[in-house]
Amino acid sequence: PSALSNSMHIADMCDLELPIGKNRNYQMPELKVPEGRTLAEQLRVQSYQGMIDRYPDISEELFRAYLKTATGEEPKDFGQCLYLLAKHGETGLQEKKETENFPTYKYPHLDKFKELKLVSEDALVKLERVEYELSVILGMGFPDYFLIVADFINWAKAQKIAVGPGRGSGAGSIVAYALKITNIDPLVYNLLFERMLNPDRISMPDFDIDFSDVRRNEVIEYVRQKYGDEKVAHIATFGTMAAKAAIKDAARVLEAPYADADKVSKLIPVVFGRSTPIEQAIEEVPEIKQAYEGNAKEFMDVAMALEGLTRHASMHAAGVIIAKNPITDLAPVFKRGDGPIVCQYDMSSIEDLGLIKVDFLGLRTLSFIEAAVKIINETHGIELNPDDFPIDDEATYKLLSRGESAGVFQFESGGMVDSLKRLKPRRIQDLIALTSLYRPGPMDNIPTYIRRHHGLEKVQYDDFPDSGKLLEPILDETYGIPVYQEQIMQIARDVANYSLGEADILRRAMGKKKTEEMIKHRKIFSDGAAENGVKKSEADRLFDLLEKFANYGFNKSHAAAYSVLSFQTAYIKAHYPLEFTAALLTVERANSDKVAQYVNDAKQLGITVLAPDINVSRADFTPVDGVVRFGLYGIKNLGDVAVEHILEERKNGKFKDIWDFCKRIDTSTVNKRALEHLIKSGAFDALGQRHILLANFETAMKWGQAQRSQTALGQMGLFASTEVSTPKLIDAAEIDELELLQNEKTALGLYISSHPMNSYPGLAASATCSIHDLEDWYNEQKEEFAYSGRIKVAIAGILQNVSKKTTKRGNMYARFEIADETASREIMAFSRTYDEISDLLENDAPVVLIAELSDDEEQMRIVTHKLFRWDKKESLPQVVVLELDLEQLDPESLLDFRSQLDEVAGITPLRLELLTDSERISYQTKSMRIDKSRIEELQLSCPWLKHSIRIDIGKLLEPSKTEEPRYYSKQNSTPAVDVPF
Numbered sequence: 001p002s003a004l005s006n007s008m009h010i011a012d013m014c015d016l017e018l019p020i021g022k023n024r025n026y027q028m029p030e031l032k033v034p035e036g037r038t039l040a041e042q043l044r045v046q047s048y049q050g051m052i053d054r055y056p057d058i059s060e061e062l063f064r065a066y067l068k069t070a071t072g073e074e075p076k077d078f079g080q081c082l083y084l085l086a087k088h089g090e091t092g093l094q095e096k097k098e099t100e101n102f103p104t105y106k107y108p109h110l111d112k113f114k115e116l117k118l119v120s121e122d123a124l125v126k127l128e129r130v131e132y133e134l135s136v137i138l139g140m141g142f143p144d145y146f147l148i149v150a151d152f153i154n155w156a157k158a159q160k161i162a163v164g165p166g167r168g169s170g171a172g173s174i175v176a177y178a179l180k181i182t183n184i185d186p187l188v189y190n191l192l193f194e195r196m197l198n199p200d201r202i203s204m205p206d207f208d209i210d211f212s213d214v215r216r217n218e219v220i221e222y223v224r225q226k227y228g229d230e231k232v233a234h235i236a237t238f239g240t241m242a243a244k245a246a247i248k249d250a251a252r253v254l255e256a257p258y259a260d261a262d263k264v265s266k267l268i269p270v271v272f273g274r275s276t277p278i279e280q281a282i283e284e285v286p287e288i289k290q291a292y293e294g295n296a297k298e299f300m301d302v303a304m305a306l307e308g309l310t311r312h313a314s315m316h317a318a319g320v321i322i323a324k325n326p327i328t329d330l331a332p333v334f335k336r337g338d339g340p341i342v343c344q345y346d347m348s349s350i351e352d353l354g355l356i357k358v359d360f361l362g363l364r365t366l367s368f369i370e371a372a373v374k375i376i377n378e379t380h381g382i383e384l385n386p387d388d389f390p391i392d393d394e395a396t397y398k399l400l401s402r403g404e405s406a407g408v409f410q411f412e413s414g415g416m417v418d419s420l421k422r423l424k425p426r427r428i429q430d431l432i433a434l435t436s437l438y439r440p441g442p443m444d445n446i447p448t449y450i451r452r453h454h455g456l457e458k459v460q461y462d463d464f465p466d467s468g469k470l471l472e473p474i475l476d477e478t479y480g481i482p483v484y485q486e487q488i489m490q491i492a493r494d495v496a497n498y499s500l501g502e503a504d505i506l507r508r509a510m511g512k513k514k515t516e517e518m519i520k521h522r523k524i525f526s527d528g529a530a531e532n533g534v535k536k537s538e539a540d541r542l543f544d545l546l547e548k549f550a551n552y553g554f555n556k557s558h559a560a561a562y563s564v565l566s567f568q569t570a571y572i573k574a575h576y577p578l579e580f581t582a583a584l585l586t587v588e589r590a591n592s593d594k595v596a597q598y599v600n601d602a603k604q605l606g607i608t609v610l611a612p613d614i615n616v617s618r619a620d621f622t623p624v625d626g627v628v629r630f631g632l633y634g635i636k637n638l639g640d641v642a643v644e645h646i647l648e649e650r651k652n653g654k655f656k657d658i659w660d661f662c663k664r665i666d667t668s669t670v671n672k673r674a675l676e677h678l679i680k681s682g683a684f685d686a687l688g689q690r691h692i693l694l695a696n697f698e699t700a701m702k703w704g705q706a707q708r709s710q711t712a713l714g715q716m717g718l719f720a721s722t723e724v725s726t727p728k729l730i731d732a733a734e735i736d737e738l739e740l741l742q743n744e745k746t747a748l749g750l751y752i753s754s755h756p757m758n759s760y761p762g763l764a765a766s767a768t769c770s771i772h773d774l775e776d777w778y779n780e781q782k783e784e785f786a787y788s789g790r791i792k793v794a795i796a797g798i799l800q801n802v803s804k805k806t807t808k809r810g811n812m813y814a815r816f817e818i819a820d821e822t823a824s825r826e827i828m829a830f831s832r833t834y835d836e837i838s839d840l841l842e843n844d845a846p847v848v849l850i851a852e853l854s855d856d857e858e859q860m861r862i863v864t865h866k867l868f869r870w871d872k873k874e875s876l877p878q879v880v881v882l883e884l885d886l887e888q889l890d891p892e893s894l895l896d897f898r899s900q901l902d903e904v905a906g907i908t909p910l911r912l913e914l915l916t917d918s919e920r921i922s923y924q925t926k927s928m929r930i931d932k933s934r935i936e937e938l939q940l941s942c943p944w945l946k947h948s949i950r951i952d953i954g955k956l957l958e959p960s961k962t963e964e965p966r967y968y969s970k971q972n973s974t975p976a977v978d979v980p981f
Contacts, residue, residue: 414776
């Protein structure tokens, strides 16, 4: 018995408290600082020095005066001055009180310095902000975190690796700005530190940093070398069984019919990219409930048991942890092949352990800026620094106002282009607001923002008579529309006397809709507002409003940083369009559709992109003599090693002809396939005709190899000094233009010298929109119309990669691509539609496709409805299009034109294209018809008129007798939140 009681006694004495969660010890890696200094002092010194580097009104003299006020000391060495100031700042550390989350600081020397008014008010604001932030960072115990992040970011900048201006809430910190972690001045953009580090809620700071995506790994490697490979690891991410996958897996194991499982999985609703849980889907979707009550119950029950279970582990794309001790002492790890060490804990567990986590993100836009700066330097001899671009540059805003934003970060989509053209931004704040509003819900407020931006609608606070004067300075930047999370916090501070830390907690509570929390905060808000003379009824209305907007508010720190990046790309396009195009094509060279899109955009800007040239092209796309020359890296089946070999040999002189090329180039490096693609791409056009070179290149390769072999063996002919004569080129049949263009596409992934569409005048004009803009057009239609299933559209282009196959059930179907000058899309045709169009499906055939667009989970689905061959267009309905430039016509000319139309009346429908300074308006007349054979007569009477005869797509899009009479009808969309001001 005593043994048992003693065991119980020992058990009662044991008290194990794991250092996780609130009890965690932060596992910060050791960072070397100058001898005799603490980490806190070092952070202060670097922050003070950084403030001098960043702000002209923060000077060495300011800090000398500040130290003299604090201690009376006046050291000669300025470095010593900053150290003494930092050391004195640490004497202000107070003992932590029970009611406090962390120890606080007091700065009596700062208060005294402010009273003396030795420097400007602006300088004092900056000094006070940096001291406040330092007190929070140091009080929470995170000096090493900031120093570690600053170290690898500044190393990257020293290596000329492009680093983003900021990401997430970190851009709200002036300390981060001083340390050059971020490149956004939080005072200029009115950003809040408390969005990053809340004094009322201790949590690890979290910097997400964007690097050039091609050089990101260099920074991670630097961190490994600095802290030790065993102390650095990537973070694991765990894939779980979502509803659709669980259903299919369960059905497969239970050997249920695939068709049954596939049908049920496709019925599972997807909301904001996530599958609805199976149990919820059974309640909400009648078809799923019917299947569950039928033959799908067994595998669906198993699927519900599997749903949410971890399916596999993989490596997080960006997350890296840096530890004080080897990772294996703290957490389990795994490694795949020669890959990096991966910690098996997920993100939240790593935070509970106190491990430092940093997201090293690769951003292609930074790679583009890096490439553009390099090309501009090579072309103009200018060393550009994007951070120095004037943020009020007029040419940049004019470019964006014209909607010329292809290739501009965040502003490429059709909807965004339309918003830019209507908004006509004048300042960086407009770009920040637009990127924040352009999301489901808030985008309903874009028209209001635009009207107020142009002075067409006043901002009024009549519904908030007591608080209006407090709201106006906060909402003035966004014309009375709450757009940012920071505005919610500022309103809580200024109207209801919240601290910014408390306001951030309020914002989070509003977002999570916690009832008890909201009841508590409503009273706090109302009481605080009463102290500022705001009646309870008005305070409650304002609280309700903030609660609605909290769901839509965007992080301004993130929006500001990314809008600066957008501005920088637009600035390069506005001032260096040639170099912009070359850099953009270089970073996108692996994506043929993107390259085709940007080549087409370059044409719109008057920039020519030429095919590669074996004697002119460099590795990447390059500006040459006012045009952009295709880079050799962009040619398919020509590897990087082959390109480098060609460029190295070209240093010995340009290639004279194909014989000279094959004699000088190692054909084991540049093989037969590579040379064939060089010729097909047009790279040898200056040395001969493509059809001749394609007929002779194999012979040339054999001859060149024989010449190199003789030289290598030291064999010389009897007349060694005589140059060896080259064989004669054999003749060959010419290649027609279509085959030549197909060869180009094979070699480059796109048509470069021309496009097959150009061989068919009027074809492109027969489309509802370009293929590239198809998805944006569809989304715009959904915004404006409610539709019963599908929306019809006309797509014009050339058929590619046509294949006809049989399903498992023996039914025929077709898969093909339709391409225009902007992009291509894969389409499928089944059953009856296949039977109707199968004879028309041929590679390289010009067609107009009538398709039906609909939603398929999170993607747009394209279903073939009808297909018409352009080479048989005589049978299609036609329309006469007359173009009138209204800016050039007077009323008399228009009246005369109207009477002339009566003279040439006929049976062909008429459409008018009306041009103004700002837009093109298409007007389909209802009762007017014209005799298309008499258009020339009309042209003679009205010489200013432009005319064309096109396919009447409106007629083709009309529903047939067996279809519903309307595919979509006008709806009244419900706005996300009414703007009350």
